[in-house]
Amino acid sequence: MKEFIINTDEIANLISSLPADKWDILAPAKDGKSFDYVLSSDKPIINSEAPPSKISFKEYFFPKSETLFYYKREANEISLTEPKFAEKKLLVLAAKPCDAASLPILSKVFNWDYKDEFFNKRVNNSVIIGLSCAYSDESCFCTSVGLDRNNTKGSDIFLTPFNDKQYVLSVVSDKGDSFVKEFLPNLTEFTGTKETKEFIDNKPFDYKKTKDWIAANFENKIWAETGEVCIGCAQCAFVCPTCHCFDIVDENCDLNCGRRIKNWDACQFGVFTKHASGHNPRNSQEKRYRQRVSHKFDYYYEKFGEVLCTGCGRCTRGCPAGIDIGEIVFSISNQ
C-alpha cells in the first residue's frame, strides 16, 4: 500500500481546488448537537473523534426516493423516458470505517442477480476517503463484525491522524490511486509507523457463530421481549448504512402520465409483508424484529459470507425504544 503524508492545509486546498462543476464533496458537519454528512459544507469536519453521523451516507448511493422512468400515454401509444442522471463525481471525505465498509456490502445485494445500474454508476462516480476512527460509545461494535478503527474496506483512500497537522494518507484502491495522482501529485511518501487508539468492544461476539444460533432459535423469548417494546418504526433501517429494502410505486401526474419510483422501505413496518388478501405472515413486531436480526446475521451471511452490519451503532443510538441490536446479538451468542 502506498502511503504519503498530507497536512491539513493540503486537505483544505484539495477541497477548494476540486472543480465544482465536476465534483460534489460530501463530508461530516455539525448541525446543532449531531453530526451529519453534508454536501458542499463550508465547514467540513475532519475529526476522528467525532461521533458517527445520525444517518449514514447511503442516501447518496441509494437515494431515499429515485425515479426509475417516466411514462406517458398519447393517443394509444405508451412511451417511456429515462430520468436524467447527474454524472457529477462525488468525493466522500472523512467517512467512518463503519460507513465506508457498507458500500461493498450493499454492492453485493445490488449486483447479485439484477445489476442496479443507478447504484453502480453512483459508486463508480465516487471516491471515498475514509478516516481512522477514535470515537466509541456503548452502541459501537465494529470489531465484532470483522471491522476495526482502521479498516479500509470500502475506502479508496484512507487517512490516519499522525499529529495535529498531519495525516498519513494510504492509497487503497486503483480509483484512489488515480485520484491521488490527479489531485495530490506532490505529496511526500511516508515510511514511519502509525499509532492508533485501541477499541474496546464491550459486547464482543463472533459473527461467524451467531448465524447458527439464530437459525436454531427461531422461537426464543428474546424476540418476544424485544418485540413488545419495539414500536415498529423504520428509524433503525433508514439510518442504517447497510439496510437496502425498497418499494416500487407508480405515481401519476394525471391520467396519462406518471413515473415509477423506488423508495426506501423496511421490514419493521407491518405493511411490509401484508398481502393483498389481508394475510400477513409477519403479523407481529416480534416476528418483524426477528427478521431484522435474522436477515443481518443469518440470511445475508448464508448468501454472501459476511454480515449485513458494520457495527456502527446508529440504529441503537436513535432507537426511540432503547433497543440495542449489538447487545441482542451479544446475548444470543453467549447463550
Add this chain to the structure above:
Amino acid sequence: MPDLIEIAKGLLESKEVSFIIGYTKDRFGRVKPYIAKSVEDANNLMFDHHSIHNLAVYLTRLKIPENGRVGIVAKSCDIKAIIALIQENQIKREQVYIIGMNCSGVVTHSTDEWKKENIQIKCKYCADKAPMLYDAVAGTAEPFEQPDDTQEVLMQKLETMSSAERWDFWAKEFEKCIKCYACRQVCPMCYCEQCLAEKNQPQWITTSPTPAGNFSWNIIKAFHMAGRCVGCHECERACPMGIPLTLLTRKMGMVAGKEFNYRHGMAIDQPTLVGSYNFNDNEDFIK
C-alpha cells in the same frame, strides 16, 4: 411513601395487574422501556430524569386482557396521554393501574446530563410535576432549573413571517423527512389500526419521501393531532432527521386553548374537542 419497586411487586404478586409497563436500565446505564411480568422483574424497574419515553404508547400497542388490568409507570405529562386515551375510548379507566411518578424533569438523550440545557422544554410548563390521575404515587421531585423555551422564540419568528416565508421554512424542514414514521409509531395518540398513510385505495398520501409526499404526510399527521396532541414531544425526540414537529402540534394546541378553551388529556369525563359539537363554537378564526 412506598417506592416504585415495592408498589410494583405488590401489584404483580397479588395479580392485580398482568404486567407493568415501566422503565429499566440496561447494563450500560441507558434507560429504556421495560415490561415487568413477575415479582422478580419488578426489581429491574427504575425511574429517573432519563425516563423520557411516554409509555402510554404501549397501552394501545400491547394487548391488554379484555377484563384485565395492566400497570403503567407514568410522569404527569404521560398521564395526560393516558387520560386522552380514556377520553377517546381506546382504553377504560379500570384497565390501567397508574403508578404516577413525582418527576424532576427529563432530558432527551440517554447520555445527556441532568441540567438546564438538556431538560425538555415541556418540563417548564408542567404545572406541579405531581401526577394528576393515579392509583399510586412514587418518587420524589427535586427542584431543577427551568430550561429556556427556545421553541417559543422560533414560534414568534414564524408568526411574523409571511405565508410564503413560512411555506419555505416548512418546505426546507419537510424535505429532510425520510418517511420512517417514527413520529407516528412513538405517538400515543396515533393508534389507528390502519394509518391513512398506508391506504392505497384511494391513495391519500403519496408514499414517496419527496417534497409532495412529505408535505402531505407531515401536514396530515399534524392535522390529525389538532386538539388531540398532549404535548409529550415524543415525535420530535424520535425523528432521526431533527424536524421540529412539535412546533406545529404546539401551535394547534394553543389555538384549541384560545378559541375553544380546550386542552386535551385533562379530565377523563370531558368530551373531546373534535368529538363534540357546540353551537357556540368559535369559527370566525378559520380562514
